[in-house]
Amino acid sequence: MGAENFYVEAGHIMMFARSIGDENPAFDPTRTDPSTVVAPPTFVQSSAHFDPDYYLRPKIGASGWFGSGGTPSGTQPDVGGESTGGRQGGGLHAEQHFEYHRPVVPGAALTARVSDGETWEKQSSRGGTLVFRERITEYVDRNGDAVVTARSVGVQVIEDGAS
Amino acid sequence: MSRSIHDLTVGDIVELRLVDDLKRTTIVQYAGASGDFNPLHTDEVFATEVAGYPSVFAHGMLTMGMTGRVVTDTFGVDSIASFGGRFTAQVFPGDSLTAVLTVDAIDTDATTVSVVTRNQRDEVVFSGHARIRADQPT
Numbered sequence: 001m002g003a004e005n006f007y008v009e010a011g012h013i014m015m016f017a018r019s020i021g022d023e024n025p026a027f028d029p030t031r032t033d034p035s036t037v038v039a040p041p042t043f044v045q046s047s048a049h050f051d052p053d054y055y056l057r058p059k060i061g062a063s064g065w066f067g068s069g070g071t072p073s074g075t076q077p078d079v080g081g082e083s084t085g086g087r088q089g090g091g092l093h094a095e096q097h098f099e100y101h102r103p104v105v106p107g108a109a110l111t112a113r114v115s116d117g118e119t120w121e122k123q124s125s126r127g128g129t130l131v132f133r134e135r136i137t138e139y140v141d142r143n144g145d146a147v148v149t150a151r152s153v154g155v156q157v158i159e160d161g162a163s
Numbered sequence: 164m165s166r167s168i169h170d171l172t173v174g175d176i177v178e179l180r181l182v183d184d185l186k187r188t189t190i191v192q193y194a195g196a197s198g199d200f201n202p203l204h205t206d207e208v209f210a211t212e213v214a215g216y217p218s219v220f221a222h223g224m225l226t227m228g229m230t231g232r233v234v235t236d237t238f239g240v241d242s243i244a245s246f247g248g249r250f251t252a253q254v255f256p257g258d259s260l261t262a263v264l265t266v267d268a269i270d271t272d273a274t275t276v277s278v279v280t281r282n283q284r285d286e287v288v289f290s291g292h293a294r295i296r297a298d299q300p301t
Contacts, residue, residue, distance in 0.1 A: 012196070019189070019196035020228035021182055026240060040235060041246045042228040048198030056201045067202035072212040074202075093223035097247025097291075103240070151247070 001137060003050035003112040010037045010106040016046055029106075039104035042096075044139055044148050047112045094132060095153035101146040110139045110147055117151065129158045171266050171274065179233040181260040181280065185221060190256070193225040221254040226289050230280045233262040237276075238295045244273060248291015252282070259283040264293075272297050 010029040017027035017040055025031040027040055048054045058065040066074045104110075117134030124130045137150040182189070187207070194205045199222055202209035210219040227248065234246060254260065260280050268275040273294045280289040 016196040016228075019193040020225065020232070021189070022229075022232050022235075024232070024235060026235075038240045040228065040240065041231045041243055042224060045199075045224050045228075046197045051198075054198065056199050058200060066209070067200075067206040068208035068213075072208045074209070093250055095247070095249045096224065096227055097245070099245045100243055 001045075001048045001051040001054055001112055002114045003047045003052075003110075006044075006047040006050040006110040006112055006139070008039065008043075008104055008106055008108040008110065010034055012046065012049075013037055013039045013043060013106065016040065016043050034106070037106050041098060041100070043104055044098070044110075044112075044137075044150060047110070047137075047139070051112070091133075091154040091156040093152065094155040095151075097151040099149040101148065102141070104139075104147060108141055108147070110141055113138045113140070124157060128160050131156045131158055171269065173266050173269055175266045177233060177237050177264040179236065179262050179264075181229040181232065181262055183259045185254065185256055185258045185260070187219060187256045190219060190221050190225060193222055193228070197222065197224060199224070218255055220256075221258075223250040223289075226250065226254050226260065226280060227291075229260065230262045230278055230289050230291070233264045233278060234276070234293045234295075237264060238274075242296045242298060244294040244296045246278075246291065246293040248278065248289055250288070251290055252286050252288045254282065254288050258288075260288065262289075267292075270297070 014028045017024065020040065022040060026038055029037050048057065068074055114135055114137050117136050119133050122130045132153055132155050134151060134153050138146065139148040141147050190204050194200050203214055203216065204219055204222050207219050210216045231246060234243060260282055262278060262280045265277045266274065267277050273296055276293050278291050278293060279287055282288050
């Protein structure tokens, strides 16, 4: 999820904390001094909102969303060559790791730079080959200082006989 | 609520109930907050009829986000140096999750903990580690 301007906002942090069932007042500007609000450890995942090309968000005016509408599959668009995450040959999230260099706080405008990491394969015990792909996302602030380094690993199942 | 790492010893355990009877709406709430609107998580019709799953299922990052509570409730947010792990089973609506944090090592510069989240059938759904910096005042 690359983003040039990931604006970190207290209200977004509050909504994110609610969504993970976290009542810690440190994440809620209505229950603590707003100047002391910090983001929970997995909050940078929500930089997806600030990635203009993020393929798992319906785009305004676009006809190509692959969720159900008039048909169960929507319009089956081209989703940019990326997986839809399902058993249609897509990938799933296998691992996620974060390293924290500086706190993520409201007012920050972070840049998220994505690069490919390693790729490796494993035989699945249920048949087929598991293909693992690593992606590194560096979140840096306006001074160019590292804030968070995220490493995600996605896994895709390639059925035996498929090429 | 948070404690100094100086209060802990190796082998100490902190257990936290994360969710009872996970609701589809909670998964949708996470989709909205995180920005990941994958219909596998938000669209029962797509998940069952197109993708062939028994129902929608939770984002791995919802499970990891909830699991992070056992770390931040124990140590606060500011001193966490790293947090990561593997998603080992899918989490479906109706599941109930419990996280267990175990103190693995206490060094002069950091404390290392393992964090394992299980569902109501005692299956591990997330397994990971966190490092907490020892920069808190004594």
